[in-house]
Each structure stands twice: as structure tokens, then as C-alpha cells.
Amino acid sequence: MEKIIANTKKILRKLPQKTNLVAACKGRAAWELEQVVKAGVKIIGENYISQAESHYRALGGKVRWHFIGHLQTNKVKKAVRIFDMIETLDSVKLAEKIDSEAEKINKKIPVLIEINSACEKQKYGVFPQDALALAEKLKSFSYILPMGLMTMGPFSEKEEDYRPYFRKTKEVFEQIKKNFTANSNWKYLSMGMSSSYKVALEEGANIVRVGTAIFGPRFA
């Protein structure tokens, strides 16, 4: 318990100002979330809607909520109600669903486009070369607020292995930014996890999503 608070504070101290720490909470209990909030975390990251619902019942408006998992269209209705940002938008089809559900409750929902930065076949996200086209299409949706990009990068034990994929994502981020000159909301780059957030910060991330370095290893 004490450990979660100590870990969180240590990470928060290391982050530059204006960097947003998202505590990635998959598989964690509500009491563990209470600890990170006590330690100063302002944003909770959720991968699963069912878990998010129970966490949300426990903490509600005390924090902001980011969805960081793969969003199935049949879960969008719940997602737009709970979340302050969806970090994993990766198709027009999903955008249409989000837009129509958000319209029903008259809520503009911030989104990040998820980039499959290494073009891995089995992974979610759009390829870097397709991101600009998706960003352009998002302009036609009234209830979606495109605010930036998110990427995972291919899993590796070595932190340096992530760098080229983070760099590529930052390039795409800047390229889209040029096309969004009227949109000052285009400002978030969500990259880096426990083993890679330092490299991500060097490559321009201003949102990092950290789980194990806060909570310890996952068993479930």
C-alpha cells in the first residue's frame, strides 16, 4: 500500500511539468486506485469497460478518465458516458459510433488517434501513413474532438528499442498539426509505459501511461 504511494510520487517527481501521468489500472482493485490518487495522480487509464465501471463507481469525479484499451463498438455507449478522453480511436467506423453516442448525451469527447507505429499486423491502431487521412475525416464529426496521437510500439525489454517508433509517431503528430492550424486542441502525444517512458519523454511525449512501475507486477 505504502509502496504504491512511494512509487507514484517518485515517478511524478521525475516527470517534467506539463507532462500528464496516466495510471494504467487494468487488473487493479479500487483501493489501489485510491492510493495513486492520494499520491497525486489526476488521470486513470482503463482498458476494459466493465472494470472502468466499477472503478468509476468507487472514484467518480475525483479524477479524470482515459480509455486506453481496444474499444468495441458495442461498448461505445458506456465509454462516452464514463470517459474524458478516448486514446485509441483507429477507424472511421468507430468514430461514427462515438460521434452518434456522444451526440445523444450532447457531450464533446476528446480523442487521440492510435498509431500502430511499427505496422504490426496483429495490432490495433492505424499505420503512420494513414493517420493524416483519418485525422482529416474526423473534422466532419461534431462531437469528436481530435487532440493528438497515442502509440504503444512493439514490445521489447530494451527501452532504446522503442525510440524509432516514438520518433516516427512524433513526426506524424507534427505533420497532422500543420493541417490543423485552426485547431489549438491538437496537443497531446501519449507514448511510453513503465519500461519506456523516459525515452518517450525525450521523443516528445506529454502523456505517459504507467502501470507496473506504480502498482508492481500484474498477476491477473
Ligand SMILES: *Cc1c(COP(=O)(O)O)cnc(C)c1O
Ligand atoms: C497496460 C498498459 C500500459 C501500462 O503498461 P505497464 O508496462 O504496466 O506500465 C500502458 N498503455 C496501455 C495501452 C496499456 O494497456
